[in-house]
Amino acid sequence: MADKYKGIATKIIDNVGxxxxxxxxxxxATRLRFVLKDExxxxxxxLQDIDKVxxxxxxxGQYQVVIGxxxxxxFSSIEANFNVNNKExxxxxxxxTPSKKSLSGLLAVIASFFTPYIGVLTGAxxxxxxxxxxxxxxVISDKSLTYVMLTALSTGIFKFLPLFIAVTAADAFKTNRxxxxxxxxxxxxxxxxxxxxxxxxxxxxxxxxxKYGGAVVPTILAIWxxxxxxxxxxxxxxxxxxxxxxxxxxxxxxGSLAFxxxxxxxxxxxxxxxxxxxxxxxxxxxxxxxVLGGVFQLLVVFGMHWAILPIAMINVNTQxxxxxxxxxxxxxxxxxxxxxxxxxxxKGNDRSIAVSALIPGFFGITEPALYGVNLKYKRPFxxxxxxxxVGGGIVSFFEVKIFAFTPILNPLFYPLFIGKDSNFAALxxxxxxxxxxxxxxxxxxGLPKPKKAEPVPAVTTPENVVPVANVSDSTITSPLTGELIxxxxxxxxxxxxxxxxxxxxxxPTEGVVxxxxxxxxxxxxxxxxxxxxxxxxxxxxxxxxxxxTVELNGECFTMTTETxxxxxxxxxxxSFDIAGIKExxxxxxxMVIVTNTADxxxxxxxxxxxxxxxxxxxxxxx
Numbered sequence: 001m002a003d004k005y006k007g008i009a010t011k012i013i014d015n016v017g018x019x020x021x022x023x024x025x026x027x028x029a030t031r032l033r034f035v036l037k038d039e040x041x042x043x044x045x046x047l048q049d050i051d052k053v054x055x056x057x058x059x060x061g062q063y064q065v066v067i068g069x070x071x072x073x074x075f076s077s078i079e080a081n082f083n084v085n086n087k088e089x090x091x092x093x094x095x096x097t098p099s100k101k102s103l104s105g106l107l108a109v110i111a112s113f114f115t116p117y118i119g120v121l122t123g124a125x126x127x128x129x130x131x132x133x134x135x136x137x138x139v140i141s142d143k144s145l146t147y148v149m150l151t152a153l154s155t156g157i158f159k160f161l162p163l164f165i166a167v168t169a170a171d172a173f174k175t176n177r178x179x180x181x182x183x184x185x186x187x188x189x190x191x192x193x194x195x196x197x198x199x200x201x202x203x204x205x206x207x208x209x210x211k212y213g214g215a216v217v218p219t220i221l222a223i224w225x226x227x228x229x230x231x232x233x234x235x236x237x238x239x240x241x242x243x244x245x246x247x248x249x250x251x252x253x254x255g256s257l258a259f260x261x262x263x264x265x266x267x268x269x270x271x272x273x274x275x276x277x278x279x280x281x282x283x284x285x286x287x288x289x290x291v292l293g294g295v296f297q298l299l300v301v302f303g304m305h306w307a308i309l310p311i312a313m314i315n316v317n318t319q320x321x322x323x324x325x326x327x328x329x330x331x332x333x334x335x336x337x338x339x340x341x342x343x344x345x346x347k348g349n350d351r352s353i354a355v356s357a358l359i360p361g362f363f364g365i366t367e368p369a370l371y372g373v374n375l376k377y378k379r380p381f382x383x384x385x386x387x388x389x390v391g392g393g394i395v396s397f398f399e400v401k402i403f404a405f406t407p408i409l410n411p412l413f414y415p416l417f418i419g420k421d422s423n424f425a426a427l428x429x430x431x432x433x434x435x436x437x438x439x440x441x442x443x444x445x446g447l448p449k450p451k452k453a454e455p456v457p458a459v460t461t462p463e464n465v466v467p468v469a470n471v472s473d474s475t476i477t478s479p480l481t482g483e484l485i486x487x488x489x490x491x492x493x494x495x496x497x498x499x500x501x502x503x504x505x506x507x508p509t510e511g512v513v514x515x516x517x518x519x520x521x522x523x524x525x526x527x528x529x530x531x532x533x534x535x536x537x538x539x540x541x542x543x544x545x546x547x548x549t550v551e552l553n554g555e556c557f558t559m560t561t562e563t564x565x566x567x568x569x570x571x572x573x574x575s576f577d578i579a580g581i582k583e584x585x586x587x588x589x590x591m592v593i594v595t596n597t598a599d600x601x602x603x604x605x606x607x608x609x610x611x612x613x614x615x616x617x618x619x620x621x622x
Contacts, residue, residue: 002083002488003077003080004051005050005070005074005076005077006077006081007074008051008052008053008074008077009074009078009081009082010081011046011050011499012047012050012053012065012074012078013078013082013084013085015042015046015047015050015363016034016036016041016042016047016063016065016101017036017037017038017041017042018041019082019083019084020037021036021038021041021042022034022035022036022037022082022084023035023036023037024084024171024569024619025075025084026116027067027071027072027075027116031064031065031066031067031071031496032064032065032071032074032075032078032543033062033063033064034062034063034064034065035061035062035063036063039058039063039232042063042361044056044058045492046497046499047065049302049500049615050499050500052067052070052074053065053066053067054066054067054368054371054372055371055375057374057409058477066371085540086539093246101367104113107157109175112426113165113168113172113220117164117168118166121157121158121406121408123406124153124154124155124156124157124158124292125553126310126412126413127150127153127154128154128155128404128413128416129406129412129413129414129415129416130148130150130404130412131150131151131154132415132418133412133415134415135147136415136418141291145365148301149564155381156201158187158404158405159188160218161313162184162187162219163181163184163185163188164179165184165219165220165223166181166183166184166219166223167180167181167279169219169220169223169224169396170227171222173223173226173227174227175223175226175227175230175231176230176250178245178247179224179226179230179247179250179251179254180226182247182251182255183222183223183226183251183254183255183258184219184222184223186255186258186259187219187222187258187259188216195299195354197581200327207334209239216264218258218262221262221265221308222254222257222258222262224584225254225257225258225262226250226254226258229249229250229253229254229257230246230250230254233245233246233249233253234251235244237249244596255294263402263467270378270491281323281364281396285323285396285397285399286393286394286396286397287393288396289323289327289392289393289394289395289396289397290389290390290392290393290396292324292327292328292331292392292396293327293330293331293334293388293389293390293393294385294386294388294392294393295385296308296327296328296331296388296392297331297334297335297366297370297381297384297385297388298385299368300331300366308324308328309407311324312324312325312405313405316404316405317404319406320403321401321402321403321419321422322401322405323395323396323399323400323401323402325402325405325409326395326396326400326401326417326427326430327388327391327392327395327396328409329395329409329413329427329431330387330388330390330391330392330394330395330430330431330434331384331388331392332361332364332409332410333367333387333391333431333434333435333438334383334384334385334387334388334434334437334438335366335369335370335374335380335381335384335388335438336358336361336362336366336369336387336438337384337434337435337436337437337438337439337442338369338373338374338380338381338384338387338388338438338441338442338446339354339358339361339373339374339380339442340358340359340438340439340442341380341383341438341440341441341442341443341446342354342373342374342377342380342442342443342446343358344354345442345443345446345447345459346373346494346526347524347526347562347563348541350373350525350526351545352618353372353373354372355370356371356372357369357372357373362410362411363408363410364408364409364410365408377446377526377553378553379445379446379447379448380438380442380446383437383438383442383445383446384438384442385620386437386441387434387435387437387438387441388434388438390433390434390437391431391433391434391437392430394426394429394430394433395426395427395430397422397426398426398430399421399423400417400423400424400426400427400430401417401419401421401422401423401424402416402417402422403416403417403419403422404416410611414427418563419468425527434492447526447554448553448554448555458537465610472517473517473535473536474535474537474539474620474621474622475517475617475618475619475620475621476503476516476539476541476592476618476619476620476621477516477517477569477615477616477617478504478506478515478516478571478592478593478613478614478615478616478618479504479506479513479514479515479516479543479590479614480506480508480510480512480513480514480574480590480612480614481508481509481510481512481612481613481614482506482507482508482509482510482590482607482611482612483506483507483509483558483610483611483612484504484505484506484607484608484609484610484611484612484618485504485505485506485507485609486504486505486590486608486609487502487503487504487591487593489505490505490547490589490591491547491587492547492548492573492588492591495544495591495593498596498597499591500542500591501542501594501595501596501597501598502593502594502597502603503541503542503591503592503593503594503619504591504592504605504608504619505589505590505592506589506590506592506612507588507589507590508578508588508614509578510578510614511575511576511577512572512574512575512614513531513543513545513569513572513573513574513575513590514569514570514571514572514573514614514615515533515567515568515571515573516533516541516543516569516592516618517533517535517536517539517541517569518535518536518567518568518569519533519534519535519536519539519541519566519567520533520534520564520565520566520567521533521561521562521563521564521565521567521573522534522540522563523563524559524561524562524563525550526554527549527550527552527557528554528558528559528574529544529545529546529549529550529554529557529582530542530543530544530545530550530593531543531559531561531573531574533567538596538599539594539596539621540594540595540596541574541592541593541594541595542591542592542593542595543590543591543592544590544591544592544593545557545576545588545590546576546581546586546587546588547586547587547589548586548587549581549586551586552581552584552586556576556577556580556581557574557575557576557577558575558576559573559574560572560573560574560575561574566597568608569615570614570615592618594621600621600622601622602620602621602622603619603620603621604619604620604621604622605618605619606618606619606620
């Protein structure tokens with residue numbers, strides 16, 4: 001079966017500097033996360049305009065390409081067609097991770113430990129919520145086979161989380177995955193369950209053996225040291241004996257260090273982090289919750305939100321509950337409810353994008369909502385942050401608790417909040433308030449009030465309009481009056497390199513745009529700067545008015561058509577303010593692109609440059 005994502009994958013790899021510039025690439029729920037050798041070789045502008053790419057973010061030492069729901073398909077195509085994760089092909093001294101010397105690099109490393117299996121954690125969390133719900137309503141008994149089986153499926157990954165961390169940490173610290181797994185397996189081995197409390201007292205110093213099931217910090221530290229120990233033995237043990245002696249020596253040394261020093265130290269550090277948060281929380285829970293709620297989705301934008309999850313996990317492991325996750329829950333509600341409000345305001349393709357973002361949003365994945373709607377229009381994003389700050393302040397003030405860890409929160413997880421002193425009612429109230437603020441705010445203030453547009457000028461003056469001729473259905477006419485120029489002269493690499501497809505460009509002298517073909521309006525962006533038409537013969541024509549004019553958010557544009565409308569060649573689609581666009585510093589050059597260029601082999605131009613009038617024949621496509 002043909003790989004329909006190969007074209008997108010190829011464009012992405014080409015514009016991150018080629019496969020030789022890629023140290024590694026992984027993906028989470030919505031993003032391709034590249035670690036590049038030289039970020040200056042990447043072409044952010046081109047990447048952002050590739051089909052399926054929502055945004056490009058440089059943060060946490062990673063070059064993140066936001067795809068959305070189809071990220072797994074694009075990632076699979078990249079792995080199938082490019083040699084980007086072949087560790088054997090890389091220099092042994094070359095790290096797959098960004099520098100750990102900076103905070104940015106540290107956050108990237110922490111994120112890399114969790115993102116590859118976030119879907120599994122989420123799936124297990126949903127099963128956990130389902131089990132608790134079924135038990136709570138008496139549908140199943142805690143003695144039943146169903147209960148035992150589902151409980152094992154949902155809690156197993158969390159109890160043996162060090163095994164998962166071992167794999168990703170081994171990749172991050174450049175050590176053997178299986179040695180790392182062996183160390184982690186030893187740390188979760190039920191030694192203390194079988195023998196009770198174990199102590200060791202060298203030189204009078206008592207060391208307590210702990211249970212490391214679900215432990216985050218001890219596992220990370222143990223694998224970090226394992227990497228150095230393994231490299232040490234690789235230098236000194238002859239290659240002929242390395243296959244056996246390196247694992248043997250590494251397990252003995254690194255394993256001993258893990259049990260005697262790293263494990264206890266990691267446990268201590270984890271407890272200090274948890275106590276530090278608890279202390280800050282104790283000073284003013286409401287302020288702490290409001291601040292975290294207000295900034296959490298900002299961390300999502302920069303891909304740094306996973307760095308907070310270990311603290312929540314530590315809290316659950318050490319205290320039996322956590323107060324961070326309830327605040328994160330409000331942050332999710334804030335953005336998703338804002339998108340729901342925008343659904344009522346948007347039209348056409350933008351509305352469809354907003355509706356589709358609600359589905360993953362319901363399950364706690366907010367990136368489609370962020371990049372598909374809220375950040376695009378800015379106001380809904382800010383409104384969502386404000387709503388989350390209010391909700392976060394409320395749940396923290398009432399000390400709402402969650403009694404099990406889950407990396408992603410949604411309504412299915414409400415049973416995890418039920419327990420002694422959980423203040424579950426406060427969670428429901430805070431959720432409702434957050435949703436109402438975000439929804440109402442986006443509904444009424446999500447879009448700026450439209451400014452009065454200039455009246456559409458007459459388009460029938462003989463001097464600037466060519467009467468619609470009896471041309472072929474496969475002919476594209478000029479939708480504008482102005483100066484015709486080749487695409488290669490356009491000041492935008494996405495269009496000049498014909499990445500979007502073949503076509504032509506016009507520098508307009510009049511602010512009226514008409515249909516260049518007979519067909520149907522299939523795309524009308526909410527910012528009104530671009531229109532997509534599918535002709536009666538199958539041509540997919542994009543009219544893109546101006547360069548980077550999406551940033552105007554609809555200002556200076558007034559379209560008189562809508563998605564789904566049937567148009568004839570020469571029909572007026574709308575108007576735009578040329579002077580206003582120029583005053584704001586934007587280029588008004590308008591591109592007319594055949595986005596399904598690959599379906600055609602012959603582009604015959606009747607004219608390639610010079611003055612052109614509206615409805616004048618430009619190119620015939622066959």
